[in-house]
Amino acid sequence: MDYERVGAERKLQLQKLENLCLDAYENSRLYKEKVKVVHDKSIKRREFQPGDLVLLYNSRMRLMPGKQRSRWDGPYRVERVESYGVFHLSHPSRSELIKGEKMAKNQEL
Incomplete structure:
Protein backbone atom coordinates (compact mmCIF):
# COMPACT_ATOMS: atom_id res chain seq x y z
CA MET A 1 0.00 0.00 0.00
CA ASP A 2 1.34 3.40 -0.98
CA TYR A 3 0.86 5.63 2.10
CA GLU A 4 1.93 8.81 0.32
CA ARG A 5 -0.67 8.32 -2.41
CA VAL A 6 -3.40 7.56 0.15
CA GLY A 7 -2.36 10.60 2.22
CA ALA A 8 -2.50 12.86 -0.85
CA GLU A 9 -5.96 11.54 -1.77
CA ARG A 10 -7.18 12.14 1.79
CA LYS A 11 -5.86 15.73 1.73
CA LEU A 12 -7.65 16.27 -1.57
CA GLN A 13 -10.91 14.96 -0.09
CA LEU A 14 -10.54 17.26 2.92
CA GLN A 15 -9.90 20.26 0.67
CA LYS A 16 -13.02 19.44 -1.38
CA LEU A 17 -15.06 19.14 1.82
CA GLU A 18 -13.74 22.47 3.08
CA ASN A 19 -14.61 24.13 -0.25
CA LEU A 20 -18.15 22.71 -0.03
CA CYS A 21 -18.52 24.14 3.49
CA LEU A 22 -17.25 27.55 2.40
CA ASP A 23 -19.67 27.53 -0.55
CA ALA A 24 -22.53 26.64 1.79
CA TYR A 25 -21.62 29.51 4.15
CA GLU A 26 -21.44 31.95 1.24
CA ASN A 27 -24.80 30.80 -0.15
CA SER A 28 -26.35 31.14 3.31
CA ARG A 29 -24.97 34.67 3.66
CA LEU A 30 -26.33 35.67 0.24
CA TYR A 31 -29.74 34.18 1.06
CA LYS A 32 -29.91 36.07 4.36
CA GLU A 33 -29.02 39.34 2.63
CA LYS A 34 -31.81 38.83 0.06
CA VAL A 35 -34.36 37.95 2.75
CA LYS A 36 -33.33 41.04 4.74
CA VAL A 37 -33.86 43.28 1.70
CA VAL A 38 -37.35 41.84 1.15
CA HIS A 39 -38.20 42.16 4.85
CA ASP A 40 -36.93 45.74 5.07
CA LYS A 41 -39.12 46.73 2.11
CA SER A 42 -42.24 45.63 3.99
CA ILE A 43 -41.45 47.61 7.17
CA LYS A 44 -43.61 50.69 7.51
CA ARG A 45 -41.80 53.67 8.92
CA ARG A 46 -43.84 55.46 11.55
CA GLU A 47 -43.21 59.01 12.54
CA PHE A 48 -44.52 60.17 15.91
CA GLN A 49 -45.22 63.76 16.82
CA PRO A 50 -45.54 65.19 20.33
CA GLY A 51 -49.13 64.76 21.51
CA ASP A 52 -49.81 61.53 19.57
Whole structure:
Protein backbone atom coordinates (compact mmCIF):
# COMPACT_ATOMS: atom_id res chain seq x y z
CA MET A 1 0.00 0.00 0.00
CA ASP A 2 1.34 3.40 -0.98
CA TYR A 3 0.86 5.63 2.10
CA GLU A 4 1.93 8.81 0.32
CA ARG A 5 -0.67 8.32 -2.41
CA VAL A 6 -3.40 7.56 0.15
CA GLY A 7 -2.36 10.60 2.22
CA ALA A 8 -2.50 12.86 -0.85
CA GLU A 9 -5.96 11.54 -1.77
CA ARG A 10 -7.18 12.14 1.79
CA LYS A 11 -5.86 15.73 1.73
CA LEU A 12 -7.65 16.27 -1.57
CA GLN A 13 -10.91 14.96 -0.09
CA LEU A 14 -10.54 17.26 2.92
CA GLN A 15 -9.90 20.26 0.67
CA LYS A 16 -13.02 19.44 -1.38
CA LEU A 17 -15.06 19.14 1.82
CA GLU A 18 -13.74 22.47 3.08
CA ASN A 19 -14.61 24.13 -0.25
CA LEU A 20 -18.15 22.71 -0.03
CA CYS A 21 -18.52 24.14 3.49
CA LEU A 22 -17.25 27.55 2.40
CA ASP A 23 -19.67 27.53 -0.55
CA ALA A 24 -22.53 26.64 1.79
CA TYR A 25 -21.62 29.51 4.15
CA GLU A 26 -21.44 31.95 1.24
CA ASN A 27 -24.80 30.80 -0.15
CA SER A 28 -26.35 31.14 3.31
CA ARG A 29 -24.97 34.67 3.66
CA LEU A 30 -26.33 35.67 0.24
CA TYR A 31 -29.74 34.18 1.06
CA LYS A 32 -29.91 36.07 4.36
CA GLU A 33 -29.02 39.34 2.63
CA LYS A 34 -31.81 38.83 0.06
CA VAL A 35 -34.36 37.95 2.75
CA LYS A 36 -33.33 41.04 4.74
CA VAL A 37 -33.86 43.28 1.70
CA VAL A 38 -37.35 41.84 1.15
CA HIS A 39 -38.20 42.16 4.85
CA ASP A 40 -36.93 45.74 5.07
CA LYS A 41 -39.12 46.73 2.11
CA SER A 42 -42.24 45.63 3.99
CA ILE A 43 -41.45 47.61 7.17
CA LYS A 44 -43.61 50.69 7.51
CA ARG A 45 -41.80 53.67 8.92
CA ARG A 46 -43.84 55.46 11.55
CA GLU A 47 -43.21 59.01 12.54
CA PHE A 48 -44.52 60.17 15.91
CA GLN A 49 -45.22 63.76 16.82
CA PRO A 50 -45.54 65.19 20.33
CA GLY A 51 -49.13 64.76 21.51
CA ASP A 52 -49.81 61.53 19.57
CA LEU A 53 -51.43 58.66 21.45
CA VAL A 54 -49.59 55.36 21.03
CA LEU A 55 -49.71 51.81 22.35
CA LEU A 56 -46.56 50.31 23.89
CA TYR A 57 -45.51 46.75 22.97
CA ASN A 58 -44.81 44.43 25.90
CA SER A 59 -42.20 41.95 24.66
CA ARG A 60 -42.28 39.97 27.93
CA MET A 61 -45.76 38.67 27.14
CA ARG A 62 -44.20 35.86 25.12
CA LEU A 63 -42.91 34.38 28.37
CA MET A 64 -46.38 34.36 29.93
CA PRO A 65 -48.76 33.15 27.22
CA GLY A 66 -52.42 33.95 27.55
CA LYS A 67 -55.07 33.86 24.87
CA GLN A 68 -57.00 36.87 26.11
CA ARG A 69 -54.06 39.05 27.10
CA SER A 70 -52.94 41.79 24.77
CA ARG A 71 -49.26 42.47 24.15
CA TRP A 72 -50.01 46.16 23.71
CA ASP A 73 -50.26 48.48 26.71
CA GLY A 74 -51.49 52.03 26.80
CA PRO A 75 -52.47 54.54 25.66
CA TYR A 76 -49.36 56.64 26.19
CA ARG A 77 -48.83 60.20 25.00
CA VAL A 78 -45.69 61.12 23.05
CA GLU A 79 -44.04 63.98 24.95
CA ARG A 80 -40.75 64.43 23.11
CA VAL A 81 -39.23 62.97 19.93
CA GLU A 82 -35.47 62.60 19.49
CA SER A 83 -33.35 61.45 16.59
CA TYR A 84 -32.97 57.81 15.52
CA GLY A 85 -36.50 56.83 16.56
CA VAL A 86 -36.16 57.57 20.27
CA PHE A 87 -39.14 59.16 21.97
CA HIS A 88 -40.35 59.90 25.49
CA LEU A 89 -43.80 58.70 26.55
CA SER A 90 -46.04 59.63 29.46
CA HIS A 91 -48.91 57.66 30.93
CA PRO A 92 -51.95 59.62 32.17
CA SER A 93 -51.81 58.02 35.63
CA ARG A 94 -48.04 58.29 36.18
CA SER A 95 -45.76 61.30 36.38
CA GLU A 96 -42.46 59.80 35.09
CA LEU A 97 -41.50 59.63 31.43
CA ILE A 98 -40.74 56.37 29.65
CA LYS A 99 -37.98 56.38 27.06
CA GLY A 100 -38.90 54.17 24.11
CA GLU A 101 -37.33 53.07 20.84
CA LYS A 102 -39.43 51.93 17.89
CA MET A 103 -41.74 49.89 20.09
CA ALA A 104 -45.00 51.75 19.78
CA LYS A 105 -47.78 52.01 17.23
CA ASN A 106 -50.49 54.58 16.62
CA GLN A 107 -53.58 53.90 18.66
CA GLU A 108 -56.79 53.40 16.73
CA LEU A 109 -59.39 55.62 18.43
